[in-house]
Amino acid sequence: MASQVIESHRAGAEIVTGGDAVCQKKSVELLEELGLPTGLLPMEDIQEFGYNRATGFMWLVQGKKKVEHTFKNIKQTVSYAAEVTAFAEKGKLKKITGVKTKELMLWFSVVEVYVPEASPDKTIEGHRAGAEVVTGGDAICRKKSVELLEELGLPKGLLPMEDIQEFGYNRATGFMWLVQWKKKVEHTFKKIKQTVSYAAEVTAFAEKGKLKKITGVKTKELMLWLSVVEVYVPEASLEKVTFKTGTGLSDTFDAAAFALGE
Structure with missing residues (x-):
């Protein structure tokens, strides 16, 4: 065909x-x-x-x-x-x-x-303008992060970053970001034995059931770290989560693997 x-x-x-x-x-x-x-x-x-x-x-x-x-x-x-x-x-x-x-x-x-239409840095900075920005330590920033994931219909443990210092969300454009104290945090989701790396800053554009144009997140496959560019919950199967990498590869897992504390 x-x-x-x-x-x-x-x-x-x-x-x-x-x-x-x-x-x-x-x-x-x-x-x-x-x-x-x-x-x-x-x-x-x-x-x-x-x-x-x-x-x-x-x-x-x-x-x-x-x-x-x-x-x-x-x-x-x-x-x-x-x-x-x-x-x-x-x-x-x-x-x-x-x-x-x-x-x-x-x-x-x-x-x-x-070729991006505009410089990514300039585009990103434009989305920060008018955003809700929360600082004040890990507890409040993590709370805002979890609330947003829940609102989007995504697993609440999807972004297990550590010592989060800043949360930002521009509801008008969907742009969101998290800044953590450490330069990089690696987390292994135990149920699926999948290791994911989170940079000092993670950004994404959020919409219902999806994070897209993600930066700062990588997943380990064999000996390679591949950038994760999109995470979404398929409409036909809300119990699943699909990760898409910059190479075009994608993989789907049970959403329960990304619950809080996993």
């Missing part, structure tokens, strides 16, 4: 063949038009470039089955399959296929690449 959908997006697309030089040129021009780095797709011997401007679907086909490229400035190795596809929009490639990034000994699929 997915392949049929993809094929439908190829219909009506601009298709360029004729060798690597012209295909590379079209690829770079598209990335530049989208406001993305022009070296984002360093594939080799590209044989075909396609772009459906109406739907945003684009693809590149290279002569080799796979090319690995290391971006030297960040020492990050990325693998590009024989065909890479994506849906393009201003500042973003989404629903990417054929691209993987290496973390230690594991390869993770890259599903989205984007």
Whole structure:
């Protein structure tokens, strides 16, 4: 079914063949038009470039089955399959296929690449304006945190930070934050044997049944720490909690594992 959908997006697309030089040129021009780095797709011997401007679907086909490229400035190795596809929009490639990034000994699929519209720091500071801010020690800040989680319909033990010094919540925008005294706290949820790390400051955007765009939270998988970017309770199963990482991976657990004191 997915392949049929993809094929439908190829219909009506601009298709360029004729060798690597012209295909590379079209690829770079598209990335530049989208406001993305022009070296984002360093594939080799590209044989075909396609772009459906109406739907945003684009693809590149290279002569080799796979090319690995290391971006030297960040020492990050990325693998590009024989065909890479994506849906393009201003500042973003989404629903990417054929691209993987290496973390230690594991390869993770890259599903989205984007350039934030504004500096994250400036955006975050804007959300702090007009927020309810509570200080005065761990007890009162923890109480406010638990009350908010309960109001959202999320497990009350989801944020077991220590010695919390500040709680903030902007009800108008949903932005919330917690600041703890320690630089980092690791907590193991015993029922699921899952270790989660909480930075000195944790931020998120809150809505009913969900925390999204989370910063400062990581979960340990094998030898890797993966950033948790979203936590939500599925509407169809309120007894479950799903964690989504920045790599696109997600896992679902019993909500009872995140009760207070667990």
